[in-house]
Amino acid sequence: MRMSTRKGPSNSFKKLGSNSTQFSALSRLECLNRLRNINGVLSVDWSNRLSANRSCHVVLFHFRFPKEASASDEQQYILHNLAESFHIQISERFNDTDTFQIETDSIVSVFYGTTREKIASFINTLKPMLKWEKTRCHITIAVGTQSVRYNELGVAYQQVQEMAKQANLTEETQVIDKLKTTPPLLLSPKHEQALSSFLQSGNAEGAMQMVSQLIDQFVKSRAAFQAYQHLANLTAAKVWITLEPLHLEAAAVEKVYTIIKQLYECGTVQDYLETFTKLFEQVAAFIKYSQKHQDPTAALVMDILHTRYSQDLSLAYLSQLLTMSPAYLSVYIKEKTGANFSDHLNEIRIRKAKELLIVTEMSIQDISMQVGYANITSFNRMFKKQIGMSPGEYRKHQISQIHKVK
Structure with a gap:
């Protein structure tokens, strides 16, 4: 008009x-x-x-x-x-x-x-x-x-x-009437790790409790609307990274997308609390469904990979832990999950690296070490192979997308 x-x-x-x-x-x-x-x-x-x-x-x-x-x-x-x-x-x-x-x-x-x-x-x-x-x-x-x-x-x-x-x-x-320079909201390493852990384990209550505490801090400090939007951006990034390995069907992806879209339409603190609750419950439902339909031994292997990806894991170590031969375990993992041990490990490491590139200001060298790559050249090569761009290019692209006007 x-x-x-x-x-x-x-x-x-x-x-x-x-x-x-x-x-x-x-x-x-x-x-x-x-x-x-x-x-x-x-x-x-x-x-x-x-x-x-x-x-x-x-x-x-x-x-x-x-x-x-x-x-x-x-x-x-x-x-x-x-x-x-x-x-x-x-x-x-x-x-x-x-x-x-x-x-x-x-x-x-x-x-x-x-x-x-x-x-x-x-x-x-x-x-x-x-x-x-x-x-x-x-x-x-x-x-x-x-x-x-x-x-x-x-x-x-x-x-x-x-x-x-x-x-x-x-x-x-x-x-x-004044334009202030507001730095982007960065979760502390403690909050960042906790939220990732809650999402990956399907713990909606734990994720919501942590986000509620952050929002309580926002309310007490009279934080700007921008802070709530940054929290929505960072949470959305973590949600998509968490759900990526589940290979959800289009209808399931649309459910998550609809709820995330609602985060950007919230007008009150109560709106944010209700929408975050709905989002975490939906993610938890998908995670638990996936866990329920997974082979127990394969699920144990994947749990070890998800929680200890930064360590020097090997097929020989896992086979000794599970009292299986390395050759049999390798075939078993491929048969039950559709991918071999090294593919899973690299996928988890690169997925975690993507998250750190978005939600932290860590150097690429430090991120490489934190996700389990002692050699940054190997990290860069694997990242580009899976994502199609270098870690630096990915960070710039994702940050520019996050800060676009919603």
């Missing part, structure tokens, strides 16, 4: 993203392209009205809805009413603005020819009006840090998006 306070044709209030073959006024606005960094040929030339040299300020209104509102038409009803209300309030105070609904949870206003101080003063007058909304949604207002030129609107939009992530999960309306 777009609402303009300029004099001229009647104001339009249209929904963005319509499937209609007729282009909406909003989709033709070059301003929208600038905000979204979308390139394309436009059917209307707005250059006379929106000069590249003209300065403006960007304000983002971001809404966090409880899950019950997100899953119904109530969210769009609330957002529509608030958009109209903001439009009226803004038009009474400023003569030259554009207001857009760009995302399903955001409204953006672009103010032309005014100062940041006047905008900030106006935003503060909105807070009392929004108090009654806190029972239905939680609102964060991010005010861009500086005036930008029209051709810099895309950068300004990205900035207010990052600023909105600095809000905490309290219910009051929050105004963010």
Whole structure:
């Protein structure tokens, strides 16, 4: 939807993203392209009205809805009413603005020819009006840090998006007017190992207890929304790495994907607790089903590999432990699991290395040693053979994916 306070044709209030073959006024606005960094040929030339040299300020209104509102038409009803209300309030105070609904949870206003101080003063007058909304949604207002030129609107939009992530999960309306540098959340080695162990053993209660403790710390320290999203990112990475060797069917993968997607739609602390619980219970169900249908001896071998992969394990050592000949054990493992001993060991080591590359800042040399490779050349060769890229390339790719805007 777009609402303009300029004099001229009647104001339009249209929904963005319509499937209609007729282009909406909003989709033709070059301003929208600038905000979204979308390139394309436009059917209307707005250059006379929106000069590249003209300065403006960007304000983002971001809404966090409880899950019950997100899953119904109530969210769009609330957002529509608030958009109209903001439009009226803004038009009474400023003569030259554009207001857009760009995302399903955001409204953006672009103010032309005014100062940041006047905008900030106006935003503060909105807070009392929004108090009654806190029972239905939680609102964060991010005010861009500086005036930008029209051709810099895309950068300004990205900035207010990052600023909105600095809000905490309290219910009051929050105004963010500074951009802080927030380091990514890194689990301590103790937490990281515990969560991996809980997931791999199908211990949903243990995993949830640990995550609940982390969230309690977030609440006490009034952590930013960004911290909860980092925790969701890191947990999702661990979940996929844990489930990878189970070779789940498409329907099972879709179940997990749906729950992880819900993590990024959480609007309250309670939403996060409920969704993490659902995720861990689903992972545990898949793990326990797999364990139940596995041969006891093969299951014991795999348990040893999963827990002692960093040691100098060998087929001879396992055969002595299980009182079998190395040749017989080798054939037995291949018959019961579909892969031989060395393939399993390397797969587990590389899977663990992938996890450490994502959730820690350890050097590649240290990761190589920690997962059981004394020779980094052997580690690099095996990693590239299994993953198709070097450990360094994998780390850069995964970190860039994690930090993409959800």
